[in-house]
Amino acid sequence: MRQTLEALLAGWITHQRWFAGKGRAINDLAVEAATELPLRDLAESFHSDVAGSRGTTDHARQADTGQVTVRHIVITVSQDGHTDRYQLLLGFRPVLPQRLQHVSIGETDDGCVYDALHDADVTGLLLSWLATDADIGPLRFRHLPGAEIDTSPRSLVLGAEQSNTSLVFGDAYICKLFRKIVPGVNPELEVVTALADRGSPNIAKPYGWIEADVGGENTTLAFTQEFLRTASDGWALALTSVRDLYGSLPGTRAGDAGGDFAAESNRLGMATAHLHAELAAAFPTSTIEAPEVKRMVEGFRRRLDSAIGEVPELGPLAHVAHEAFDRLADTGRPITVQRVHGDYHLGQVMRTPAEWVVLDFEGEPGQPLRERRALDSPLRDVAGMLRSFEYAARHLLADHPEAESLLPRAEEWARRNREAFIAGYSAGGGRIEGDDAVLLRALELSKAAYEVVYESRNRPSWLPIPLAAFSARTTA
Numbered sequence: 001m002r003q004t005l006e007a008l009l010a011g012w013i014t015h016q017r018w019f020a021g022k023g024r025a026i027n028d029l030a031v032e033a034a035t036e037l038p039l040r041d042l043a044e045s046f047h048s049d050v051a052g053s054r055g056t057t058d059h060a061r062q063a064d065t066g067q068v069t070v071r072h073i074v075i076t077v078s079q080d081g082h083t084d085r086y087q088l089l090l091g092f093r094p095v096l097p098q099r100l101q102h103v104s105i106g107e108t109d110d111g112c113v114y115d116a117l118h119d120a121d122v123t124g125l126l127l128s129w130l131a132t133d134a135d136i137g138p139l140r141f142r143h144l145p146g147a148e149i150d151t152s153p154r155s156l157v158l159g160a161e162q163s164n165t166s167l168v169f170g171d172a173y174i175c176k177l178f179r180k181i182v183p184g185v186n187p188e189l190e191v192v193t194a195l196a197d198r199g200s201p202n203i204a205k206p207y208g209w210i211e212a213d214v215g216g217e218n219t220t221l222a223f224t225q226e227f228l229r230t231a232s233d234g235w236a237l238a239l240t241s242v243r244d245l246y247g248s249l250p251g252t253r254a255g256d257a258g259g260d261f262a263a264e265s266n267r268l269g270m271a272t273a274h275l276h277a278e279l280a281a282a283f284p285t286s287t288i289e290a291p292e293v294k295r296m297v298e299g300f301r302r303r304l305d306s307a308i309g310e311v312p313e314l315g316p317l318a319h320v321a322h323e324a325f326d327r328l329a330d331t332g333r334p335i336t337v338q339r340v341h342g343d344y345h346l347g348q349v350m351r352t353p354a355e356w357v358v359l360d361f362e363g364e365p366g367q368p369l370r371e372r373r374a375l376d377s378p379l380r381d382v383a384g385m386l387r388s389f390e391y392a393a394r395h396l397l398a399d400h401p402e403a404e405s406l407l408p409r410a411e412e413w414a415r416r417n418r419e420a421f422i423a424g425y426s427a428g429g430g431r432i433e434g435d436d437a438v439l440l441r442a443l444e445l446s447k448a449a450y451e452v453v454y455e456s457r458n459r460p461s462w463l464p465i466p467l468a469a470f471s472a473r474t475t476a
Ligand SMILES: Nc1ncnc2c1ncn2[C@@H]1O[C@H](COP(=O)(O)OP(=O)(O)O)[C@@H](O)[C@H]1O
Pocket: 158, 160, 161, 162, 163, 164, 165, 166, 174, 176, 204, 225, 226, 227, 228, 229, 231, 233, 347, 348, 350, 359, 360
C-alpha cells in the first residue's frame, strides 16, 4: 500500500542505528527542506568513463539510473515536545534494482523510495562536487585549500556501529554525514582543521565538507577525511586482547597472555597527552574556580537524575555517584579547562603503523553544540577512555557461560590497561596530580550515567556494563 513520504519515514527511521530518538513515540515528522540533486552530472561522468575498467557495468547502470530522482532531505522529528532535525539522501525509482532492494524504504506516489547513500552511482557525485566547490541549491560543497580530490573511487557505506553514516570511497576517503543536524559549525570540522594546520600527527587529514544554512546558521552537514586504510580501531584491538586472555589457561595474568594490550594502552595515553597539548595550543584555555566547579557538579547531578528517570535500575546505585560528586564539590580546587575531544573511547582511536590517530571530535552526539564546544577538563577524555577499558573488558562476558569465573580476569585486564594508559598520559606530559583522582572519578561516573541512557536506548543488552560502574567494586 502507498503511504505518504512522512508516514514511510516515521516507520523506517526508528529502525536506523543513527536515530537518536529511539524508545520515544514520534508525534510528528515533517519534511523541512528538499533539494533535488542534478543527476545530469551522473550521466556525464558515465560518458567520460567508458574507457575505464568500470565501462561495461556503468552502461548497464546508466540505463538503470535513467529515471532516478535523488533528493537531499532535512526532516524534523517531534518527540516529547522536543524537535530534532535529521538529514537523509533519498532515491526515488519506478522499480528498485536488485542491488538496492536491501535499502528500500517503501512506496509513495513518487515511486520506490530508498536510502540513496547506498547507491554508489549517485554518491560518486558528492566527491565531484567537493572537488569543484559546487553549490547545489542551498547545499555548499567545499574542499580545503590545496586538497587534491580524486573523484574516481566508488563508495560503500561503512558497516560500523555509528551515530552517523559514513561513506568510504575506495581506500582514499571517508565522508561522514552527520545524521542529526544541529545548527552551527560541527566541532569535528573546526577541531580537525585547526589541528591539521598545526601539523598534528594524531588526526586523519581533512579534505572537505558540505554545509548549508539551517535554522539561520551555517551548519556542517558532512565531513570528508583521509581513510586510514592500514589502521585498526582501538576497540577491535582491545577486544582481541581480552579474547586472548579469556582463552588462556586458568590463572594466566593479563601481562603474561600473548595478546597483552598494555604497551598499546600506554602509547595511547601518550598520544592523548600530545593531542591535549595541541588542542591547548590551538584554542583558548582557562581555569574554573570553586563556584564554577560546584556548578559543574550540579550538572553531573542533573544528568544522573535524568538518567534515573529514564532507567530506574540506576536509582538504588546512584549514591555511589553522589558520594563522588560531593567529594569533588568539597575539594574547592580550581580546574584547568581547554577544548577536549568530548566523547573519547576506544572506537574513536585508530592505530596506524606509525601512530594512534584520533577520530570523531564532535563530542557526545546528544548534547547541544554549545556544550560540546565548551572548554572542559582534559581529564574528561581520560575518564572516557578509562570507561572504554571497562567496556572492552566486560562486553564479552554478556551471555558467556563462564561469565562469573571470568569476571576477575576482566577486572584485572581493565585495571592493567587503565594504569598503563594513565602512565602513558603522564609520560606524554598530561597532568594528573593531587586531587585529580577525585575529578577523574566524578567524570567517570558522570560518563557512566550518560552511557546508561545511551545503552538503554540503543543496545539494551549492554546496559549491565555501565551499571557496573556504580558498584562499590569499581576502583578510582
Ligand atoms: N579516517 C578514518 N579511516 C578509517 N576508518 C575510519 C575513519 N574515520 C572513521 N572510521 C571508522 O568509522 C567508525 C565510526 O567513525 P566515527 O567518526 O566514530 O563515526 P560516528 O560519529 O558516526 O560514531 C570508526 O570507529 C572507525 O572504525
